[in-house]
Amino acid sequence: MVNETQHTCGASSSSKSDGGSSSGSESSKDSSRCSTPVLDADRHERLREKMRRRQDSGDKWFSLEFFPPRTANAAVNLISRFDRMGAGGPLFIDVTWHPAGDPGSDKETSSMIIANTAVNYCGLETILHMTCCNQTRDDITRHLQKAKRLGLKNIMALRGDPVGEEWEEEVDGFNYAVDLVKHIRNEFDDYFDICVAGYPTGHPEAESYEEDLKYLKEKVFAGADFIITQLFFRSETFFKFMKDCQAIGITCPIIPGIFPIQGYHSLRQLVKLSKLEVPQEIKDVIEPIKDNDAAIRNYGVELAVSMCRELLDSGMVHGLHFYTLNREVATTEVLKRLGIWKEDPRRPLPWAVSAHPKRRVEDVRPIFWASRPKSYIYRTQEWDDFPNGRWGNSSSPAFGELKDYYLFYLKSKSPREELLKMWGEELTCEESVFEVFTSYITGEPNKNGYKVTCMPWNDDPLATETNLLKEQLEKVNRRGILTINSQPNINGKPSTDPIVGWGPSGGYVFQKAYLEFFTSSEIVTALLKVLKKYELRVNYHIVNVKGQNITNAPDLQPNAVTWGIFPGREIIQPTVVDPVSFLSWKDEAFALWIEQWAKLYEEESPSRMIIQYIHDNYYLVNLVDNDFPLENCLWQVVDDTFELLN
């Protein structure tokens, strides 16, 4: 909203009832016999209901505002920021609308696509801003339809900036935010939750503060569900605004917009655009330290924390909205000091749940994409429904092909130069590849002194859970069992366990040990001999890039490898080893050797040929130890294999 400098001041009037108190959730209606158990109430609620529930329970919340980036690389970075800041537990994020940036297009930097990515790939409840000024009714309807299709459920309705100095109302056009609110309610009924902007000191273009409040009331009565305010510098400003709103009958939630001062330049620019006045006491502090960025940020954090405390302590405020300016440090710091950043938010499932309404019942996924959830979401985006409660026969729904490895939300966060430092400027033999895998596992720098913090199959450092297996993993990778996915067995740990826990409290979680790796045909030959001894205990699937497929699974049934038992609920089995989808995963896993690694090197170069050789000749193996109450036997299987080879 900071980037929307001039917001609407509604002029037309409406007596429609306050949308904020309307109900009729679309979420609770369409349950069927085959529906998923409700693991997390959040997943079945609309934003306005979540807000009300948090308010009722006295549980303070926060939200985060971002603007779309200018370049594709910046978009990749913003998406990782979504993931990191999403971990703190925002109630929602919002993405501003940039009329100049083709905001409704399919560009990776458009408002629409950034919001789409936040919802679908990062699992964040998201509000998409939309302005109506200088747009046709058809354009707006088209944008809204597209937003709905993409799974967006919330719109911030704004006027936007008129083009040109002398702005005049268009007859029958969208001149004010209230027109957009009405249009959304007319065309889309109650589908969207609608947010509107409030101006604690009045809109700069409004005739008066009182006039502006009337316009706000019109927006709310036209069907808006809640209000987010423009930034302000003193808590009293907000308290007065809130009381004035209530006095004229505005009863919906009003969320204060918080702007932690992050730098001298950004503050000046903001002030210019928003026509707000910075209080003298703030100017007095800032002017002398204007060249010291760190000092200004520290001051900004202090200021924001103390104002937020006043707001929260008043009992009138239940949530805080942060203008992040797409930056991480200041806002995170404020949230942590306020104690509303959730260091360890309860995971409803072992993997991050997508926020697309179509996927809200999704509660089982194949284990293979554990480190590439965005790729899984991408490849299943055309599915009409999601395995609900059980995976069953996955052969009918086709996995989308993953041809474009350069989809921005699937791209590595690290640039080519960094990857080369991690994975080797020059590879001399297969063993130099083993070393890369080993460095990734150990976290120790490679022989050139660089830490390997990502791999083609995993753009993040090792999961905490995998750390439990570190010692064994290091040993086997060193010898050419190149692991890309694993989990330990778990026999009934509390669902609140900080490392392996998930789901509601009071439950117990379980896992079968899992190990997935690339390895040479020589090792596979020995492994298969060893596996005969474990025939009744270990299930295996061994495939190569040509499609050879060796398995002891008697049929194409999935094997549940993560499940949870909870009070008063059905069993949840969120992760399966599914033989059918493994073949789709296999194509992706092998392709990553080439797309992400081999292509770092010149064609025909020895380094490239080594990766190509591995791609062409290695096998991808997965192993499940079914006897979860006993000690994991997979390490013994691998040890026996090495022994046989010696």
Place this chain on the structure above:
Amino acid sequence: MVNETQHTCGASSSSKSDGGSSSGSESSKDSSRCSTPVLDADRHERLREKMRRRQDSGDKWFSLEFFPPRTANAAVNLISRFDRMGAGGPLFIDVTWHPAGDPGSDKETSSMIIANTAVNYCGLETILHMTCCNQTRDDITRHLQKAKRLGLKNIMALRGDPVGEEWEEEVDGFNYAVDLVKHIRNEFDDYFDICVAGYPTGHPEAESYEEDLKYLKEKVFAGADFIITQLFFRSETFFKFMKDCQAIGITCPIIPGIFPIQGYHSLRQLVKLSKLEVPQEIKDVIEPIKDNDAAIRNYGVELAVSMCRELLDSGMVHGLHFYTLNREVATTEVLKRLGIWKEDPRRPLPWAVSAHPKRRVEDVRPIFWASRPKSYIYRTQEWDDFPNGRWGNSSSPAFGELKDYYLFYLKSKSPREELLKMWGEELTCEESVFEVFTSYITGEPNKNGYKVTCMPWNDDPLATETNLLKEQLEKVNRRGILTINSQPNINGKPSTDPIVGWGPSGGYVFQKAYLEFFTSSEIVTALLKVLKKYELRVNYHIVNVKGQNITNAPDLQPNAVTWGIFPGREIIQPTVVDPVSFLSWKDEAFALWIEQWAKLYEEESPSRMIIQYIHDNYYLVNLVDNDFPLENCLWQVVDDTFELLN
């Protein structure tokens, strides 16, 4: 087949390929993403495939033939016999067709309804005999359509007895079994598995043994899948027959029909009807002991065992078909001595699976009907599909009303006089009801010296599993917590455990402790106070006949209380406590007080009024202890309740 005295000898000819080798199972095609995990291969196979699989694995099997009874009471007894003999693990049973007994009607004694009950309520693979003689094409088609609709999948195609002495072929009529085989294949394609009769010594009406073999070949080539033979007295008779069949190109399975001699009279009658000759050496033994039933039966068992051993040892025979004459002892004895009666057949699920094709994916049921599975099947017979893999929201499918407590397969096996002896000729107070419950639990005789072997909610003695809880159950029943269902908690016992195990081997089974009982409002008041202490651990539902419903379950989600983890499979959760279906069960459970107990007494009698009082005023309570890895706390809950009352 013994009751079909004169079987067909096919006359028309056909060159259709041998149905025995045709394939195209309907079972494997219609899997969907939401399908159930294959727990038991048996459930997805046609009879002919099961037969082939057992032959391939060298696993000898047996089958049992029954005829429809004459009276409704006899039908009730036959159904219990199905349950008892079904426990020995027959590959199938067959039910003969009685043209004189309105065999296709809805009478409880008709062939059709007896076969229907065997399939749907006893979970037995069943062959329905059908004769074609003296029936119109339309009649036959109607019978077959009805059989299909009821879930019957196998037909034994016979000619049947012509009416009158001088039988003449009808033009275009069904004159021979082969006509029926062709008709079934024409009208129902490959839906039914078809069995035909073979005569080891030739059909009595056939021109010659060789002619008869030719007719048999015609039946097979017209589409029959296998042959069951008429009885014979010497294994050589069968071996010769089998070789002769093979010599003329009959390759389908040929199953020897075994008739253990059970009495002098029945043997004589059989011989008369079947026109078979009893060998002199048998006559020589029997004649001197003809008045000693026990001696004859012992001899018959000896004879059958030794002939069956010869058959099985030959390697030519993989299964044995028994003409039981609806009797249990002799056949069971023979099977046990042969070692093919399975004392403890592996349970694929904790409850008996129905054999109706529509229900073959059924793998979850509410716990409430655990002791009344036939009632559950009856009340859900109109359901189009079955909760597959998960129960989900059960509110959509309506439970059928159980108005007719006199449905023969739901009727108590015990007559009124016996029930009065068990449950009291005269009740004087509520405590005398407590005593009945207590006697049922302890297995000790009541004060009149009678053992209480059934209750209105359970027509069988206490389950082995419940025996684990006997001591506690006795204590609480004595004090007016009248238990009707319970299970202990289980934290990962092997799936092969003889008492609580089920499902494929190599797995682990789990349970949450469950307790369900009727009790007074006084006890409920105290119980509710106690339950506050257990709020996070124990889920409860407390209802009365008027519909009062007290629960701490946060929503209408089912609670899984039995589940199993198996190698290479998804989780199976076959039993749930479902709040929605509990309300349907409640009606049934309360009604049983009146229908089965109160109505034993005169109207207005004190005994009847006591039961009526309990029906009107008591509550039905169920409790689940969610903390399955800890010691069951439900007894503590009950103890605390009694303590509070003191």
